Amino acid sequence: xxxxxxxxxxxxxxxxxxxxxxxxxxxxxxxxxxxxxxxxxxxxxxxxxxxxxxxxxxxxxxxxxxxxxxxxxxxxxxxxxxxxxxxxxxxxxxxxxxxxxxxxxxxxxxx
Amino acid sequence: xxxxxxxxxxxxxxxxxxxxxxxxxxxxxxxxxxxxxxxxxxxxxxxxxxxxxxxxxxxxxxxxxxxxxxxxxxxxxxxxxxxxxxxxxxxxxxxxxxxxxxxxxxxxxxxxxxxx
Numbered sequence: 001x002x003x004x005x006x007x008x009x010x011x012x013x014x015x016x017x018x019x020x021x022x023x024x025x026x027x028x029x030x031x032x033x034x035x036x037x038x039x040x041x042x043x044x045x046x047x048x049x050x051x052x053x054x055x056x057x058x059x060x061x062x063x064x065x066x067x068x069x070x071x072x073x074x075x076x077x078x079x080x081x082x083x084x085x086x087x088x089x090x091x092x093x094x095x096x097x098x099x100x101x102x103x104x105x106x107x108x109x110x111x
Numbered sequence: 112x113x114x115x116x117x118x119x120x121x122x123x124x125x126x127x128x129x130x131x132x133x134x135x136x137x138x139x140x141x142x143x144x145x146x147x148x149x150x151x152x153x154x155x156x157x158x159x160x161x162x163x164x165x166x167x168x169x170x171x172x173x174x175x176x177x178x179x180x181x182x183x184x185x186x187x188x189x190x191x192x193x194x195x196x197x198x199x200x201x202x203x204x205x206x207x208x209x210x211x212x213x214x215x216x217x218x219x220x221x222x223x224x225x226x227x
Binding site: 006032034036042043044045046049051089093096097098099100101102103104 | 153167206
């Protein structure tokens with residue numbers, strides 16, 4: 001089945017700096033790669049996603065890159081703000097529509 | 112523009128009781144997924160349903176757990192004879208069927224189950 005590893009588990013950055021979170025996977029049939037932000041006590045919120053026919057996607061301060069050959073994808077947040085502090089999860093799916101999630105990254109943006 | 116709705120938000124049960132968790136998908140969505148999240152962990156898939164059909168229940172424990180998505184009304188995740196290990200946050204997500212958007216899953220706020 002699909003498996004995904006996420007690093008780092010915790011990340012602290014200064015406000016205004018960039019944050020990068022990386023996920024690696026093993027199943028080459030995976031073709032959809034979303035990222036979710038989860039704030040304390042809330043459900044995961046879809047922030048950006050990418051499909052296997054695209055190498056990069058950007059939405060304002062957030063970007064995702066995908067390297068299908070190396071089987072890894074990354075979330076990039078630029079100009080971080082304190083409200084970006086949350087747990088971020090990568091996920092993926094392939095022929096089966098359910099999502100397989102990474103273990104999460106606790107991002108803390110220090111003012 | 113209501114999103115995915117779940118209730119109750121918090122549920123406390125004693126060991127041996129039954130827990131019923133409800134999920135109403137986003138308007139226009141006919142696919143529902145249930146996930147479980149243990150403290151400090153990622154979400155784990157449990158079951159995928161369409162109206163009146165269970166499509167994939169490979170993540171469901173074999174005993175005590177069941178799910179349904181009737182023609183009318185919300186999807187229900189039912190846990191019989193709860194044990195302390197069932198304490199977790201249970202999230203429902205929904206997606207539509209058109210084009211690529213079937214992949215995009217939108218999550219509800221979750222039900223936090225505590226078993227005493």
